[in-house]
Amino acid sequence: MLRLEARPVPSKLMGYAAPVIALAITVVFGTLLFLALGKNPAASLRVFFVTPLENARGLSEVALKMIPLLLCSLGLAICYRSNVWNIGAEGQLVVGGVAAGGMALLASPDSTRAFFVLVLLAGMLGGMAWAAITALLRDKFNANEILVSLMLTYVGGLLLIYLVNGPWKDPKGFNFPYSKTFDAAAMVPKLFAGTRLSWGVLIVVVVLAAAWIFLSKSKAGFRLQVAGQAPLAARFAGFSAREGIWASLLLCGALSGLAGALEVAGPLGQLTPQISPGYGFAAIIVAWLGRLHPGGCVFASFIMALIYIGGELSQSRLGLPAAITGVFQGMLLLALLTADTFIHYRLRKA
């Protein structure tokens, strides 16, 4: 019999190797799944890991998917490092999208080209406001942030559906539940003609650098993480845990809201009943897979973007439903947790 034995010090090597091992496990189980479904595993895996990267258009689509994933996962990484279990990035993204959409609908053909900045700001504020509810209830009422942030995700989703079916429905839209398409001034400018990539890419690069400096180099970021991971030490040092709850949730709300704004004022161009295929939830996996580190999150959001695009492609190329994306996402996180065990433990013969 084998048994787990606690390592005297956590293995640094396993810390870096675990995501790779998790990917390998996911690929193995994916192969088994494709075999069980009667598909050629090599050809199927190719659809997920090679086809999206074969041409410029595919690459730009991968980058497009990475934007919301990376923004949300950076926010979540800050939360999890502060020991705040925010799992409502999806709701914060959706409400950010709603706020951005509301602002975008105010634009007219005469609006200045800089109007999109207001749209992005509205998105950030919307996401922050939504996250602030969780922070307030956690801070003042001691309410569990996992449950509150998740419940708010359902409320945010319903709010969006209500708006596009009611007050914000396009009167000329043949009764479809869509808002009118935004005026050009409200849209984030395109980066290259011919792709769907926008200035969002540049914004993400700036946010990424800022997140890295905040988490690794700034005193404010340090206070946050001490407050979360060693509350007693933080108290002696005079760092407040309340500050950590508010700061991490508001930052995550702002980043997730920005992600929502970039989606609606980018590839979507209008509000629809569903503006996110679960980016906020997938970002939880991205944050863990990326070791709660901004650099790691880039790698992890790349993998997650491939899984999304692979899912879309598998519908046309393999005749498999796009829902397979969710299966892979879940498997990846389960595999990662398994591999993570061996950071703190090793197997010994009993």
Added chain:
Amino acid sequence: MEQLASLIAATLSAGTPLLLAGIGLLINERSGILNLGAEGMMLIAAAAGFAVGFHTGSATAGLIAGAVAGVLFSLIFSGLAIGLVTNQYATGLALTLFGAGLSAFAGLAYVGKTVPFQTNFAIPGLSEIPFFGTALFKLHPMVYLALLLTGVVAWVLARTRLGLTIRAVGESPESAHAIGFPVRGIRVGTVAFGGACCGLAGAYLSLIYTPLWVEGMVAGRGWIALALTTFATWKPWRVALGAYLFGSVTMIQFALQAEGVEIASQLLSMLPYIATIVVLALVSRNPAFIRLNMPASLGKPFHP
């Protein structure tokens, strides 16, 4: 009057899946394990239960399949969180994401199909009583089974040696281990029980309550059930109270719509979620009160 009676009946039906899942999760948590995978287990059981019910034509077979699916899924959680000492929050969350993905994928063949199962069973004699007959005695057997289960769980926890052991494991796994109780075995058992209950709840939703399969149809009930255990301060009968309370919140929207009140259905659908948030905030307001009632080792990893 008759309207009120059917409203009560509808509330009991709506509260039943919450009660089933809540009571299972309660046992989990009394042994110190927090399984955030409830939503995923309910989804996978709803899909599996519907598939089996659809092909066999038997609601009972579907419900049993749902319970089995719940147990199997809970074993993934046990293997990781109890066997490999992974973080319980993250593992439960992973289970929910995996369950949501897998059920959407596997259930695709059943979207748009219906099952013709009887939802109301009139109890001869009792169902003839005016008012009470409609309110209480023309329901699906699962409604009564959920209440019976609550009674059994309350009795086991408070009055039996097994219950005492479960509570001991939840309060201090180290002490329980030192005395010689198989802490991990007991926890695998309680998690499996939670899986079976969540599975029954999920299958009840897709086979009897709705009755059809749609992606994501559990719609947060697993999470509400998790909130219920806090609301109930880990006491079985209070879970029942909370479940019916939330059932009635669900019913308010239908009652208002029937009355012709002009509120968008999406806004009314927000009610159960908002109610959960409000109730959770009110109950948790006093940290000392929660600490006093919460199983002391809840959510903490244990490695013998």
